[in-house]
Amino acid sequence: MSDFDLGGILRSLFARDGTSLGHVWIPDGHVIDANNQPVQFPTSYAVEDAYVMISLAEMFLKHTRVLWREFYPVVHSFITYGNAQAPQAVGTVAGPGQLKDLGTANLDKVIPLAFPLAGPIVYDGQNIEALLGLYAVPAKDGAAILINTLSQLSSIVPQLAAATQVAGVLKTGTEQMLGIDGTQLKLGLHNSFFPVTGGEGFIARPGFALAVSKPSNKVDSKRMWVVNGRLRIGDNPISAQAPDDFDYMLIQFYAGPPRVNIWGTIPSLADHTPAFENALKADAATRRTAVNLAFSVFESELAKSRDLTKSDKSAVRALVAQDLKDRVLALETGSLFELKSFGSEDVVREDPALFRPHKIELTGETRPEREPGLPLWS
Numbered sequence: 001m002s003d004f005d006l007g008g009i010l011r012s013l014f015a016r017d018g019t020s021l022g023h024v025w026i027p028d029g030h031v032i033d034a035n036n037q038p039v040q041f042p043t044s045y046a047v048e049d050a051y052v053m054i055s056l057a058e059m060f061l062k063h064t065r066v067l068w069r070e071f072y073p074v075v076h077s078f079i080t081y082g083n084a085q086a087p088q089a090v091g092t093v094a095g096p097g098q099l100k101d102l103g104t105a106n107l108d109k110v111i112p113l114a115f116p117l118a119g120p121i122v123y124d125g126q127n128i129e130a131l132l133g134l135y136a137v138p139a140k141d142g143a144a145i146l147i148n149t150l151s152q153l154s155s156i157v158p159q160l161a162a163a164t165q166v167a168g169v170l171k172t173g174t175e176q177m178l179g180i181d182g183t184q185l186k187l188g189l190h191n192s193f194f195p196v197t198g199g200e201g202f203i204a205r206p207g208f209a210l211a212v213s214k215p216s217n218k219v220d221s222k223r224m225w226v227v228n229g230r231l232r233i234g235d236n237p238i239s240a241q242a243p244d245d246f247d248y249m250l251i252q253f254y255a256g257p258p259r260v261n262i263w264g265t266i267p268s269l270a271d272h273t274p275a276f277e278n279a280l281k282a283d284a285a286t287r288r289t290a291v292n293l294a295f296s297v298f299e300s301e302l303a304k305s306r307d308l309t310k311s312d313k314s315a316v317r318a319l320v321a322q323d324l325k326d327r328v329l330a331l332e333t334g335s336l337f338e339l340k341s342f343g344s345e346d347v348v349r350e351d352p353a354l355f356r357p358h359k360i361e362l363t364g365e366t367r368p369e370r371e372p373g374l375p376l377w378s
Helices: 006-014 139-156 163-178 260-265 273-280 287-304 310-333
Strands: 021-025 051-060 069-081 088-094 113-122 128-138 184-193 207-215 224-227 230-233 248-255 337-340 347-350
Touching: 021 184, 051 069, 051 128, 051 230, 069 113, 088 113, 128 207, 128 248, 184 207, 184 248, 230 248, 260 310, 273 287, 273 310, 287 310, 310 337
Parallel strands: none
Antiparallel strands: 021 207, 051 113, 051 248, 069 088, 069 128, 128 184, 207 248, 224 230, 337 347
């Protein structure tokens, strides 16, 4: 009797069983820092008081060469957040194409680590949805398109109001890249990160999520480690080794730093500078009333801002209020306005009517607070 199974071969040509690929959250205590110490993460983000940062910590392709074609990894991500009725989305292409000055050869040799995908996002307690695809892109053809896309982005991203232009460049570049003959989707992840009481699955919190091209029943989270930002597999972090037998994406969630000292770069707030200066230049009889009104309008805009946390808003309110009051006092006494030079203890004297948001910042550990709706002068 022959062992040749023609029926089985024919069935394999027309049908294939699906495989549940692995995706895990790296367990607490399994993230190790540069000093070989476990990193302690909070169990959730503070609603309205934390900045969510999302980055691609690491991506890896098992095969970077097939026959005569070389491939390199590219991750295309869409991070969606905010109110489900009016969500916001951030699209990013992560790959080695930024190294345009080095040419397009041997891009598979680039070590892609810690690529920012989204953030800072003020956490509002809603789901954060992540859609990521790990692609194997033909090195020669794909690099040219990715380099062109990133070159265009580098020229328009500083223009913060050009969101639609950024989206258009990304869309066109991605369509061109994914349309290259030979581009393959190697691994995809579509997941929602819930608030603590929002549902079953990954919780929106600092830590690492991992997607692998292995069956989920062969992924043992107890043997997964992140050591100094890179994936390792083993019984302990010391002996664990970097995996090379499957494709994977390692995504990091972390909390961003306070933004009090850079509030002046937020367009909706920095645009109040001319209004403050006009109020400060008003005649002595109406100056306080004009400054108070300008601050009230600024405070209203600050309250609506989706770019600052609750505690940062309070600190900005206090800093701007005190700065304006000090400038008015300097104008009333006929003296110059004194402030410390950025990054030093030197004192700089300037015209008190020249409002400068980039010079209003925290100096020390104390965070000032100010309740909303208070007049500058009682």
